[in-house]
Amino acid sequence: MGERKITLFKGGLMSNRAPVAIVTGASRGAGRGIAIALGMHGCIVYVTGRSEKTGDHALPGTIYETAEAVAVAGGTGIAVRVDHSDDEQVKALIDQVLNEQGRIDILVNNAAAVYDELTDPGNFWEKPLKLVDMIHVGLHSGYVATYYAAPAMVKQKSGLVIFTSASGAVHYVYGPAYGAHKAGMDKFAADMAVDFKDANVAVLSIWMGALLTDRLKMVIASDPEKYGSLESMTESPEFSGHVIWALFNDAQLMEMSGQTVIGAEMAVKYGIKDEGGRQPLSYRDTHQVEPRIQYPNIIR
Template sequence: MKEPPPVAVVTGASRGAGRGIAIALGRHGCTVYVTGRSEKTGDHALPGTIGETAQAVTDAGGHGIAVRIDHADDAQVRALFMQVEQERGRLDILVNNACALHDDLTAPGDFWEKPIGIVDMLDVGLRSSYVASYYAASPMVARRHGLIIFTSASGAAHYSFGPAYGAHKAGVDKFAADMAVDLRPHGVAALSIWMGALLTDRLRMVIASDPVKYKDLEATTETPEFTGEAIWALYTDPALMDLSGQTVIGAEIGLRYGFADSNGRQPRSCRDTHQVAPRPQHPLILR
């Protein structure tokens, strides 16, 4: 009997990184549950809806399913994973990408001079990733198979946009490391992946806000789909469990598995450009 296509949940996939990841997984035939709050044009200042992403997944060769969810509501998140179980009977990949990004995150000023709402990313971003992983773990453990991914960035290890952003990125890296300890005996992997600067509508808006300051940024960006290709390469690696618990750099995953970005560029690792690398987890385990 032919194995059914992998089933993935990509959170925060109306636009940006989540949209690109979902489409890339669709190219590989995955059924992708696309979550987010934007159901119709105008729900957000930036373009993109869950329905549009789901259709793009289907157009790419997979099966996209849009599910409107506020990831600040634990009950809605639980209902999502119940829906996946009822409809598909399995879950293979969870991509924790949803994050409440405030428009003033990149504005000038110190953290106390910016809106306090920036800290909301520690709710929808950090806490919501824990909750989604909590509900994803049981079906994966039951099948002794699965991959939980956290989208992160080098700001986990250096100052970037202020303390809330850094705490979010460092937090999801730590989630991957510690969840991997609990999941390892059950054959389920957890990793965090550092994305480079992604050429999304949001980044285009940032570049347009100060073209002189950001004039060279676009040439160093990755497409949002590149991270999705990295996730697929990790998922299909027979040695995936050897990597579980690590924080990996997307650009280095491309080199490891021999693929470039869709724009033909080979993204450069922040390890090379800025001498920044993920912090290794100490092997000590206390229970």
């Protein structure tokens, strides 16, 4: 399995009752933003990913930098190197969190294998086969993390599992691997909620908007004419984290369990605005799409 490196960063004053969160794939992008936002709300945040030093990835960002940012924001950041393609490393992560904290309150399944070639022109067979890794480090790894966290959440009779998704679940975006990943995340939330229902554990999938991350900035710069309009429609990476925190504290959370929600709409519900006081638009307005509703039939 290889050596797993662990680094702890402490920020503001923490109580023994501080919520414990795991954010996978948090070296950069959405995961980093969500982790920092949860840190702002005083959480103990386990930050996972593979990037430990500059150069480990073409884009900037490491698990240690994110954990430090969580601490600066007022939480406690714990960096754990995890290769989410390795099920044993994922299990070891969950075991570590339970050994150190005794519980898991929030699990954010965000890790995914995203390659630059995803946005290249062409049909799926004209792009590298490695793009299908989104199914393994994405769907597969999110299932495994939830599988190992589930018994503890069921025992404690509380918890929130989040799958990060987007509107590509219901329309063509970048090809079938991307779409299958997003649709699968939504389906995981719907079906896992059925099994979790009696345990008071909520599961939701969140459609995040286009995030103004380093990756998206590179995409926009690669073809300003094609992608330039995206910048005015973006959300900050932290925005979804604040929405997740509001969901976690909603007394009616279990009534929403199993749903795919649009982050921008949840923000309006909870009175959350993005940086600069912006109110991001819903996919219903920008793309004229909405999440699919699962039928209530249950066959066991």
